[in-house]
Amino acid sequence: MEPFMKIESVPELLHLEPWREQYGQITAGFTGRAGGTGKQPYDSFNCALHVGDDPGDVLSNRRLLAASLGFRLEDWTCGEQTHGTDIAVITEQDRGRGSLDRASAFQATDGLLTSVPGVLLTSFYADCVPLFFYDPAHQAVGLAHAGWKGTVAGIAAAMVQRMELVYGTRPEEIRAAIGPSIGECCYEVDDVVMDHVRRMETGLKPDTEAGTRKLYRRSAKDSSKSMLNLKEMNQRIMIKAGILPIHIECTTWCTSCNSDLFFSYRKENGVTGRMTSWIGIKER
Template structure:
């Protein structure tokens, strides 16, 4: 069953919510944006939230504001980093609240994962095929987002994020809830030998650790290529970190297959917009 519930809107942004978490905590919001219901023009039509893709900054900011309005959060809470396909994790405090919402220059530098336990901070990160990872510790009321392309996956950014939550907030892996959001699936994600060489050792290690088969994560095909399932690789990394299988939500949405719903860097030749993941716990 799909973990992310589609919320269609005729006049505002169409969104995907994570209801299992939101039903457990009425103060928590978590979800993923679609490509629909914004103000951007082609080729970023219409709910582009990326300031780095050539779109008009004013349109991007307006789209971000529309999303904040739709989930009933103040736009001043929107906090994001300048993603670099790395594995650095940043602990957001009240001081950084709102950084990056209006410009790239004001974003938290060089970070692909954000964690916080500050109520009223809304974490956001950006995607057009890469894997959005969500983390929620109900015991310590801490949340996190991580951006996992193939590079971040190889660097096991999920483990880095969980370790940072343990260090900063005392989170325990067996208590942390994780979710893997809409992203490109192995049906659409073909890679060459360079990426295969980077991924194969990790895939084999993970398969051995959790008694799985490598083909569930990476399947070799003709001409030295491979079809890669980054969602499953990240799920296995979460299991390696000690996350319980029943605490992992996995979206079935493929951004490559569903171009009517999502931007896809690969399917659209790189000239496209970005979706956002978000998570936050509002002040009581």
């Protein structure tokens, strides 16, 4: 069953439904593109400040999302993403960094972790893969932004290692989820990308319970290129890092195929808004 369920609401939200049902103290999910105040080509629920959208519209959308989840804009915490593997651990003193401007965000940061209730971790996407992490034993949550560069650099494994170091997390206890992103149906890449993928491939065995999903196949349009399955690749990295396959939720949504619901960098030739992934521990 699809774990990211579209909720008929304004703004347009997709909640990570299995976690919402099982872990009531956690909120996690992904935004659609509708229900905000943004104008073309960012219409309408863009929450990213770096794409050229009107900052007033972006902040209005951020307030709307935070309020919809029971948080304040002052709780919103994010990083400046650079397709790397740097991970920030968010303390109470860090609450709100990046909420109002880019300068105060965690710089060059694609991963966020916290155990502080009331902090809303956020990151931004328009085809890249959102990764969600939850340690129920230590009440810690995390987000990672994984484009192809972050994926082959192993940001998913880096998150697991950082959770072990900071919180004493046991990998087999982590719950993880892979959110809406461009699918292998649409993600055509060249040999520059595939050289990195092939170097990792031998160490990433498929989950035997999941069958024989391939990491990539040759493009039907251009035999010199390949169709890459970033979701599957991140899932295999998570499993190698010690997360149990039964503890990983994986979406079926493709952002490029569903550009009526999602912003898609590839489908819209680079000029578009960004969806927001979020995760937070609710204050009691």
